[in-house]
Amino acid sequence: MxxxxxxxxxxxxxxxxxxxxxxxxxxxxxxxxxxxFKGKLKPILEALIAMPLVLPPTLMGFYLLVLxxxxxxxxxFWFWLTGTQLAFSFQGVVIGSLFYSLPFVMQPxxxxxxxxxxxxxxxxxxxxxxxxxxxxxxxxxLLKPSIGxxxxxxxxxxxxxxxxxxxxxxxxxxxTQVVSIAxxxxxxxxxxxxxxxxxxxxxxxxxxxxxxLFKFNKTVINGAANRA
Amino acid sequence: MLKIQCHxxxxxxxxxxDLAINQFDILGVFGPSxxxxxxxxxxxxxxxxxxxxxxxxxxxxxxxPDKRLxxxxxxxxxxxxxxxxxxxxxxxxxHCKNKSNNLTPDQVIDLLALNxxxxxxxxxxxxxxxxxxxFARTLxxxxxxxxxxxxxxxxxxxxxFTMLGAVQQLNKSHGIKFIIVSHSLKELLYCSDxxxxxxxxNVLQCGATQEVVQSIYTNKSQxxxxxxxYSKPEFNEAFGLYQLTLSNSQQHLYAVPSLVKQNHKxxxxxxxxxxxxxxxxxxxxxxxxxxxxxxxxxxxEKWLLTVNVDxxxxxxxxxxxxxxxxxxSPGEQIYLTINNLETLN
Numbered sequence: 001m002x003x004x005x006x007x008x009x010x011x012x013x014x015x016x017x018x019x020x021x022x023x024x025x026x027x028x029x030x031x032x033x034x035x036x037f038k039g040k041l042k043p044i045l046e047a048l049i050a051m052p053l054v055l056p057p058t059l060m061g062f063y064l065l066v067l068x069x070x071x072x073x074x075x076x077f078w079f080w081l082t083g084t085q086l087a088f089s090f091q092g093v094v095i096g097s098l099f100y101s102l103p104f105v106m107q108p109x110x111x112x113x114x115x116x117x118x119x120x121x122x123x124x125x126x127x128x129x130x131x132x133x134x135x136x137x138x139x140x141x142l143l144k145p146s147i148g149x150x151x152x153x154x155x156x157x158x159x160x161x162x163x164x165x166x167x168x169x170x171x172x173x174x175x176t177q178v179v180s181i182a183x184x185x186x187x188x189x190x191x192x193x194x195x196x197x198x199x200x201x202x203x204x205x206x207x208x209x210x211x212x213l214f215k216f217n218k219t220v221i222n223g224a225a226n227r228a
Numbered sequence: 229m230l231k232i233q234c235h236x237x238x239x240x241x242x243x244x245x246d247l248a249i250n251q252f253d254i255l256g257v258f259g260p261s262x263x264x265x266x267x268x269x270x271x272x273x274x275x276x277x278x279x280x281x282x283x284x285x286x287x288x289x290x291x292x293p294d295k296r297l298x299x300x301x302x303x304x305x306x307x308x309x310x311x312x313x314x315x316x317x318x319x320x321x322x323h324c325k326n327k328s329n330n331l332t333p334d335q336v337i338d339l340l341a342l343n344x345x346x347x348x349x350x351x352x353x354x355x356x357x358x359x360x361x362x363f364a365r366t367l368x369x370x371x372x373x374x375x376x377x378x379x380x381x382x383x384x385x386x387x388x389f390t391m392l393g394a395v396q397q398l399n400k401s402h403g404i405k406f407i408i409v410s411h412s413l414k415e416l417l418y419c420s421d422x423x424x425x426x427x428x429x430n431v432l433q434c435g436a437t438q439e440v441v442q443s444i445y446t447n448k449s450q451x452x453x454x455x456x457x458y459s460k461p462e463f464n465e466a467f468g469l470y471q472l473t474l475s476n477s478q479q480h481l482y483a484v485p486s487l488v489k490q491n492h493k494x495x496x497x498x499x500x501x502x503x504x505x506x507x508x509x510x511x512x513x514x515x516x517x518x519x520x521x522x523x524x525x526x527x528x529e530k531w532l533l534t535v536n537v538d539x540x541x542x543x544x545x546x547x548x549x550x551x552x553x554x555x556x557s558p559g560e561q562i563y564l565t566i567n568n569l570e571t572l573n
Contacts, residue, residue, distance in 0.1 A: 119306050120306060120308060122275075122302065123302055123305045123306055125275065125293050125294070126270075126273055126275060126293065126299070126300040126301065126302050126305070127299050127300070127301070127320055127324065127365075127366065127369050128293060128294045128296070128297075128298070128299050128324050128325075128369055128371065129294060129320070129323050129324060130294045130323075130325070131294075133323045137319070137323060138308060138319075141310045142308070142309070142310055144310075
């Protein structure tokens with residue numbers, strides 16, 4: 001494998017790991033609130049969260065690029081805060097990936113919270129357990145399989161990111177060139193041998209992620225069947 | 229003391245309860261399915277809103293469920309699947325605050341015979357074992373007012389009577405007050421001292437269990453059940469049966485060991501009782517009691533006889549033909565044969 005490909009591979013794994021970890025931190029409290037929220041705005045909030053599922057990644061990338069631009073208030077604010085630009089940087093790609101993979105982390109957590117709320121949490125409320133103890137000793141331990149699924153889905157989905165990274169980050173080796181872009185580069189330069197090698201590695205990693213995901217899902221399904 | 233005002237719209241009707249009960253140890257809430265029993269318990273526990281809830285002169289209307297100093301065991305209450313049986317028991321013992329009964333896990337485990345189950349995974353428990361563990365977990369919340377919604381419906385009658393006996397024992401030994409919802413009058417007749425009868429969200433009657441039950445029978449809504457108290461259960465090794473001497477009486481019955489419970493009560497269905505004006509001869513059953521016919525009342529196609537056996541009332545349902553041919557009048561002495569006590573059906 002080419003040294004540049006190893007760099008791209010490492011950058012992709014780093015990006016996927018950071019994105020999935022940050023999304024878990026954001027989504028756990030968000031899903032907790034949303035699962036028990038019964039307001040009229042609920043469908044709108046759920047639709048907003050699910051939007052990246054249907055939007056073309058290039059569309060999201062385009063608007064994020066506009067947002068990150070030094071002429072935009074947000075881009076200026078970021079430059080004032082950190083002294084760096086978000087466009088064409090790894091941080092910018094991370095922020096883009098957060099939007100891109102949000103629904104993939106959110107959905108398993110929402111489903112997990114809904115199941116826990118309707119059965120176990122109701123029973124614990126009736127038994128007189130305080131909200132904090134319910135969350136710490138009941139909800140979080142029961143949510144473990146959903147957290148595993150959410151992380152694996154977020155990680156796997158970010159691995160295959162292409163259009164959005166290309167729009168926001170371009171193709172800068174060691175900074176924004178992820179595996180999918182390096183592969184595109186190889187194909188464009190007709191270096192099919194390197195493309196095959198990189199594809200194989202990406203296939204193996206994606207497959208491993210999905211095996212883990214189904215393992216977690218199986219735990220959830222078996223658990224539910226046993227409890228029924 | 230329980231005082232509750234609750235007016236809330238349910239799916240098919242309005243729950244309309246305005247009630248004050250001065251004294252109870254075990255309050256039964258009886259009514260057909262969908263009559264608002266569970267909603268009433270949830271209102272008392274604070275899971276739904278009620279206009280006014282007062283327990284033991286303490287107004288808890290505006291308190292959150294975990295501050296009400298009571299516990300509700302929901303119908304179809306689940307065990308927590310990430311914990312084993314012991315973990316489930318310790319969950320409420322550790323995490324429920326403001327305990328007002330001093331029950332320890334060891335006491336509850338002994339009382340409900342849970343020792344063999346403690347290290348088991350909850351997913352492998354049978355329906356009956358699950359309900360025993362759920363009940364034990366509820367007890368260990370440490371509250372002195374416990375609300376139970378159909379708590380033993382998955383148990384066979386023998387185990388159910390054992391659990392109801394445990395409820396009575398906990399009431400006597402630890403002063404825990406129970407409010408038990410059930411659609412089985414047999415269950416409530418066995419253990420409750422006060423009975424609330426509701427239907428379609430309205431309170432029909434509330435009072436001493438025996439009186440309310442008798443009134444329900446005369447309104448034809450249930451098959452009559454009798455309850456017989458006894459003392460001195462003595463095991464007869466030759467027969468393999470217990471000899472039960474009736475309370476305040478010299479008369480006795482024989483019963484299989486599984487019918488003999490700690491609270492010394494037998495529930496007898498009207499279909500188990502036959503009667504005759506003369507003493508049955510060549511009768512293979514030894515379970516014949518002498519009583520005085522107090523009352524005979526026609527209910528549709530049958531007659532309901534109320535018989536006084538040394539101050540205890542037994543209800544016997546007979547056909548119109550049987551009643552007319554027997555030519556018995558109130559005030560006369562009759563013989564009652566109690567079936568199915570020496571063998572289990």
